[in-house]
Amino acid sequence: MAKRDYYEVLGVARTATEVEVNKAYRRLAMQHHPDRNVGDPEAEVRFKEVTEAYEVLKDAQRRQVYDRYGHDGLAQAAAGGGVDLGDILSQVFGGAFAGGRRRPRAPRRGEDIEDILDVDLLEAATGVKRTVSVRYEANCRGCGGTGAKPGTHPAPCRRCKGTGGETASLGGMFSFAQACRGCGGRGVVVTDPCPACRGVGRVETRESIDVPVPPGVDTRVRLTVPGRGHEGPPGAARGDLELVVRVREHKVFERDGHNLICQFPVSFARAALGGPVEIPTLTGQKVTAEVPRGAQTHTTVLRVPGHGMPDLDDPRRKGDLLVQLVVETPAALSAEQEELFRRLAELDGVTPPAPRKGLFGKLKDLISGDAPPTEQR
Ligand SMILES: [Zn+2]
Ligand SMILES: [Zn+2]
Incomplete structure (x- = not known):
C-alpha cells in the first residue's frame, strides 16, 4: 500500500505553519480517536496515519528531511526512533486522552x-x-543547542540523508541499525560552528x-x-x-544504627566502688552516668538514653549512647597508692611481690625458675 503524502493526510498546505499543523492534527485526532470510534477498526488506522504524519511535520528537522527526500528518506529513521503515540498525544492534548492508556510524559x-x-x-x-x-x-546559550554559529543553520547529513541512522553489516544476512557515523545520529552536520561551544551545542x-x-x-x-x-x-x-x-568515621563515637557506642576510662577504685562519672556526648554536652559497683572492664556498658543518633524520619526520636567502661590499671603509683595496693593484695590472701630487684635480679629469677608468684584467681 503506497503511503499518502503527509500534507494530504493532515489536509494542510506545504507552506503550513507549525500552528496550522497542530490545529489540523488536533481536529483529525479528535475525529478518529479510537476511544470515540469504538468498534470501528478503520478509525484506528486513520488515527495512526494522521499521528504519523503529524509526528513528522511538527518536527522542523524531520519535516525538512521529508520535504527533500520524501517517505524513503524517513524510512530508515523509523528503525532508530519509533513513533511514540502517547508522547505526541500528551503534548497536543495535555494528557486529556492519556487517561487509561498511559501516563502523559514530558519530553x-x-x-x-x-x-x-x-x-x-x-x-x-x-x-x-x-x-x-x-x-x-547545559545547552549552549550562544546557539540554543544547535551547535551552529548564530545566523546559520546545521545542514542535513549527506551520509545518512538526514535520518541519523545507518545500517551496518555483520557479514552474510546479518545487519543492524546504528547511529550514523557521519553525524553521530543527529541527522545534521554543523558546517559553520558556534564559537561559544565549538559546534557541540x-x-x-x-x-x-x-x-x-x-x-x-x-x-x-x-x-x-x-x-x-x-x-x-x-x-x-x-x-x-x-x-x-x-x-x-569519628575518632571516639561509633555508630550502630540509631545508637552510638564509645569507650570510657574509669579508675580501678571507681570500677570497684561505683559512683557517678561525667561522660562527653557527640554534640559536646556532658551527661552524668552511674558506674555500678564492681564494674568490669569492657563488659560493663552504661546506657545513656537519648544521646544517640536521631531518626531520619522523625528527628525527635533518638537512639542511646552506649558507654563501654575500660578499667585502667594505674601504671605509676605514688608511695601512698602503693601502700594501699599492697594492703589490698594482702586482703586477697596473696603474697605481695618482692620489692623490685632490677633487671639483673629478675633475669636470674627467671633462669633459676625461682620467679616471684604472680596473682592468680
Ligand atoms: Zn553554541
Ligand atoms: Zn548522518
Whole structure:
C-alpha cells in the first residue's frame, strides 16, 4: 500500500505553519480517536496515519528531511526512533486522552547527576546545610543547542540523508541499525560552528547548590535535589542531582544504627566502688552516668538514653549512647597508692611481690625458675 503524502493526510498546505499543523492534527485526532470510534477498526488506522504524519511535520528537522527526500528518506529513521503515540498525544492534548492508556510524559528530561557527599558524624547527627559545587551540561546559550554559529543553520547529513541512522553489516544476512557515523545520529552536520561551544551545542557549566542535609542521615542515604542535574534538549526539564551520603568515621563515637557506642576510662577504685562519672556526648554536652559497683572492664556498658543518633524520619526520636567502661590499671603509683595496693593484695590472701630487684635480679629469677608468684584467681 503506497503511503499518502503527509500534507494530504493532515489536509494542510506545504507552506503550513507549525500552528496550522497542530490545529489540523488536533481536529483529525479528535475525529478518529479510537476511544470515540469504538468498534470501528478503520478509525484506528486513520488515527495512526494522521499521528504519523503529524509526528513528522511538527518536527522542523524531520519535516525538512521529508520535504527533500520524501517517505524513503524517513524510512530508515523509523528503525532508530519509533513513533511514540502517547508522547505526541500528551503534548497536543495535555494528557486529556492519556487517561487509561498511559501516563502523559514530558519530553525526555536531562540526565541525573550522581555524586558523593561526605559529612561528619556530628553533621549527620545535627543536620547541616552544605554548599556543593556541581558541573552540569547545559545547552549552549550562544546557539540554543544547535551547535551552529548564530545566523546559520546545521545542514542535513549527506551520509545518512538526514535520518541519523545507518545500517551496518555483520557479514552474510546479518545487519543492524546504528547511529550514523557521519553525524553521530543527529541527522545534521554543523558546517559553520558556534564559537561559544565549538559546534557541540552543549557547554559544561558549574554552579553552587545549597543542600540541606537532614539530621539522622547515614551512609548510602540518597538526597535528591530536583532540577539540578544536566539540561535536557531545549525545552525539556533538567535532570536531578542525586547525592549519596557518606558519613566519615569519628575518632571516639561509633555508630550502630540509631545508637552510638564509645569507650570510657574509669579508675580501678571507681570500677570497684561505683559512683557517678561525667561522660562527653557527640554534640559536646556532658551527661552524668552511674558506674555500678564492681564494674568490669569492657563488659560493663552504661546506657545513656537519648544521646544517640536521631531518626531520619522523625528527628525527635533518638537512639542511646552506649558507654563501654575500660578499667585502667594505674601504671605509676605514688608511695601512698602503693601502700594501699599492697594492703589490698594482702586482703586477697596473696603474697605481695618482692620489692623490685632490677633487671639483673629478675633475669636470674627467671633462669633459676625461682620467679616471684604472680596473682592468680
Ligand atoms: Zn553554541
Ligand atoms: Zn548522518
